Amino acid sequence: MRKAVAAVDGIWRWSLEADEPDATDRWNPKHRRKVLEYLHIRDGERCGLCGGTMKLKGAQVEHVVPKRFAVFELTAEGEAQQGTYYTSVLHGMENLQAAHPRCNKYKGNTPDIRRWRHPSMPRLVVAKANDGRVLMLPPKDEA
Numbered sequence: 001m002r003k004a005v006a007a008v009d010g011i012w013r014w015s016l017e018a019d020e021p022d023a024t025d026r027w028n029p030k031h032r033r034k035v036l037e038y039l040h041i042r043d044g045e046r047c048g049l050c051g052g053t054m055k056l057k058g059a060q061v062e063h064v065v066p067k068r069f070a071v072f073e074l075t076a077e078g079e080a081q082q083g084t085y086y087t088s089v090l091h092g093m094e095n096l097q098a099a100h101p102r103c104n105k106y107k108g109n110t111p112d113i114r115r116w117r118h119p120s121m122p123r124l125v126v127a128k129a130n131d132g133r134v135l136m137l138p139p140k141d142e143a
Contacts, residue, residue, distance in 0.1 A: 036061050039098040043121060048097025049107055051118035062099035063090070064116050064126045064137055066109040072127075074135075080111040086127035086135050094124045113137065 027035065039048075040056050047054045048062065065072070065080075065088040073083030089095040097117065099107075107115055117124065117137040127135040 032061060035093075035096065036098060038093065039096055042093075043098060046118075046121065047100045047103050048117055048121055049099045049103035049115070051120040052100070054098060054100055056098075058101065059098045060101050060104050062097050062104045062107070063088075064095050064097055064124060065089075065135075066107075066116075068109045069111070074113070078113050080113055086129050088127045089125065095126045097121070097124075113139075 036059060037056065039061065040054070040059060045054060045056075046052060047059075048064065067088075067090065069080045069082070070088045070090055071082070071084055071086070072080040072088070073085040074080060110116075113135075116126075119138045121138060123136045123138060123140075125134045126137050129135075
């Protein structure tokens with residue numbers, strides 16, 4: 001049963017990722033709605049930024065790694081800065097999450113990666129480096 005669910009999820013993800021945004025960086029409204037439904041279910045009907053429960057109505061599709069940091073480096077303090085180290089999975093499902101409009105606005109394009117995904121949310125591979133390393137958010141607890 002678990003394999004069947006994973007297969008359906010994989011097909012659903014593939015069909016959503018196959019339709020890239022247009023030149024204005026927008027999906028058509030019908031596709032955006034399907035993406036939002038997928039993200040809402042994947043994240044347990046919770047906001048990816050605050051971790052709070054969320055209804056589908058009014059939720060927004062939000063990039064974990066902001067589009068501004070499609071290619072970035074990380075400082076020792078855990079801040080993103082323009083660079084060439086990591087490449088975001090930009091419009092892939094791993095770099096998208098559902099969010100409350102207020103949380104999405106509050107996050108904005110902050111370089112503080114601790115604000116990109118709530119610690120209680122499932123981990124996602126949001127960026128990859130040329131040497132094979134990946135950036136997963138939220139990061140593992142340092143315990």
